Amino acid sequence: MYLYGFFQVLVRAANAGQEAENQIRVKVLSEALPYLQRFAGQTVVVKYGGAAMKSEELKAAVIRDVVLLSTVGIRPVLVHGGGPEINAMLEKVGIEAKFLNGLRVTDAATMEIVEQVLTGKVNKSIVSLISCAGGKAVGICGKDGNLLRGEIKSEELGFVGRVTKVDTTVIKNLVNGGYIPVVATVAMDKNGQALNVNADTAAGAIAATLGAEKLILMTDVPGVCTDKDDPSTLIRELTMAETEASIAAGSIAGGMIPKVQCCTTAVNNGVKSAHIIDGRAKHSLLLEILTDQGVGTVITN
Numbered sequence: 001m002y003l004y005g006f007f008q009v010l011v012r013a014a015n016a017g018q019e020a021e022n023q024i025r026v027k028v029l030s031e032a033l034p035y036l037q038r039f040a041g042q043t044v045v046v047k048y049g050g051a052a053m054k055s056e057e058l059k060a061a062v063i064r065d066v067v068l069l070s071t072v073g074i075r076p077v078l079v080h081g082g083g084p085e086i087n088a089m090l091e092k093v094g095i096e097a098k099f100l101n102g103l104r105v106t107d108a109a110t111m112e113i114v115e116q117v118l119t120g121k122v123n124k125s126i127v128s129l130i131s132c133a134g135g136k137a138v139g140i141c142g143k144d145g146n147l148l149r150g151e152i153k154s155e156e157l158g159f160v161g162r163v164t165k166v167d168t169t170v171i172k173n174l175v176n177g178g179y180i181p182v183v184a185t186v187a188m189d190k191n192g193q194a195l196n197v198n199a200d201t202a203a204g205a206i207a208a209t210l211g212a213e214k215l216i217l218m219t220d221v222p223g224v225c226t227d228k229d230d231p232s233t234l235i236r237e238l239t240m241a242e243t244e245a246s247i248a249a250g251s252i253a254g255g256m257i258p259k260v261q262c263c264t265t266a267v268n269n270g271v272k273s274a275h276i277i278d279g280r281a282k283h284s285l286l287l288e289i290l291t292d293q294g295v296g297t298v299i300t301n
Contacts, residue, residue: 035290040073042213043175044289045271047203048126049081050220050279058280060129062218065285066180067135074289075175078137079183079206081199082122089117102255103153103160106196111159114196115141118184126182138174141184143194145170148187148202150195161187161195163202166209204262208269215266216288217259218279223297224260226251238299240264263299273300 046066053059069076086104087097090113098105106114123139130137142148147170150161174181185202187195200217207215224246226233238246243264246252252260256276263274277284277296287295 032290036072036074039213039289041075043075043077043207043210044069044214044216045077045079045203045207045210045212046285047079047081047199047215047217048279049199049218050083053080053082053084054280058282060133061282062279062285063126063129063135064133065283067130067133068286069289070135070180077171077175077181077183077206077210077212078126079185079199079203080118080122080126081185082118085122086114086117089113100157102258103157103198104196105156106158106160108159111194111196115186115194118186123182123184130180130182135180136178137180137182139182139184140170140174142187142197142202147171147183148185148197148205149189150187150197151189152195159193159195161189161197163187163197163205166205168206168209171206171210198258200259200262204266204271204274207271207274208266211270212266213272214289215263215271215274216285217263217274217276218285219259219276220278220280221256221276222278222281222295223276224252224256228254228256235297236294238297240267240299240301243299260299267299267301273298275299 048062066076066078090097090110093113095109095113119141123141127137127139140147146167148163149165150163153160153162171181183206185197185199187197189195203217204215221228222231222234224235224238225231226235243252243260247257247260259276263276266274275288275296275298277288281295284295
C-alpha cells in the first residue's frame with residue numbers, strides 16, 4: 001500500500017516535470033519565431049572544424065543544429081577543416097607535421113594526405129552525420145565546379161593556397177535543390193595542382209561571393225576577449241572601426257588577428273555580419289543565430 005502510494009507520487013512528479021519541460025520548449029520556440037522569420041531563406045556560411053569536431057557527442061550536436069536550421073528554412077553552407085585528422089594520418093604514414101606562422105607547411109607528400117583526408121574521410125563523415133540526423137547533404141571540395149581557384153601563398157609553405165577566384169554556382173545549385181553543401185577546403189591552381197587553403201579564409205571568401213547573411217567561425221575560444229584567458233572579458237559586438245582600433249592597440253592579438261581579419265574582409269565584401277563563437281559549447285550555433293544576446297562576438301559595419 002505504502003509502495004503503491006510512493007509510486008503514484010513519483011508518477012505525478014514525473015508528469016509535472018514533463019509538463020514544465022514542455023512549457024520551456026514551447027516558450028523557446030515562441031521566442032525564436034522572430035529570428036526564424038527574419039533569416040528564413042537567408043544563407044549562413046559556417047566554418048566548422050577544430051574544437052567543434054573534438055568529440056563524437058559534440059560533433060553530433062553541431063550537425064543536429066545545422067539540420068535544424070535547414071529544416072526551418074535557413075540555408076546553411078558548411079565549410080570544414082580537419083587538422084587533427086590530418087595530423088593523425090601524417091603520423092600514421094611517418095610524415096612529420098610542420099607549421100609556419102600557424103599554417104601547415106605542405107610539401108607534395110603532405111598535400112596528398114591533406115586532400116585524401118579532407119575530401120574523403122572528413123567530408124564524407126560529415127555528410128553521413130547530416131543524413132543520419134534527417135538532413136540532405138552533398139560533399140564537395142574547392143576543385144568541384146571551379147569553386148575555389150588559388151595560387152601558392154609562399155614558397156616556404158609549399159602547396160598552401162591563397163584564394164584568387166570563387167565560383168559559387170555549384171553551391172547555389174545545391175542550396176536551391178534543398179541540400180546542405182559540405183565544402184572541403186582544397187582548391188586548385190591554373191594547372192590543376194591541389195592547394196591546401198585555410199578553412200577560415202575559404203569560408204570568408206565563399207560567404208562574400210554568396211552575399212551571405214552571416215559568416216560564423218566556430219573556434220576554441222568564447223569569441224574576441226580583451227584577455228584571452230578570461231572569458232568574462234568577451235566583447236559582444238564590434239564595428240569595423242572598433243575592430244581595427246583593437247588590433248592596433250594590441251587588445252586583439254595572436255591567433256585571433258587572422259580570424260578577425262577574415263571576418264572584416266567578409267563584411268567589407270557584402271556579408272551582413274560575421275561571428276566568432278565557441279565551437280566547444282553545445283548549441284552555440286543556435287544561440288548565436290536565434291537569440292538577441294548571442295554567445296560570441298559579432299562584427300558588423
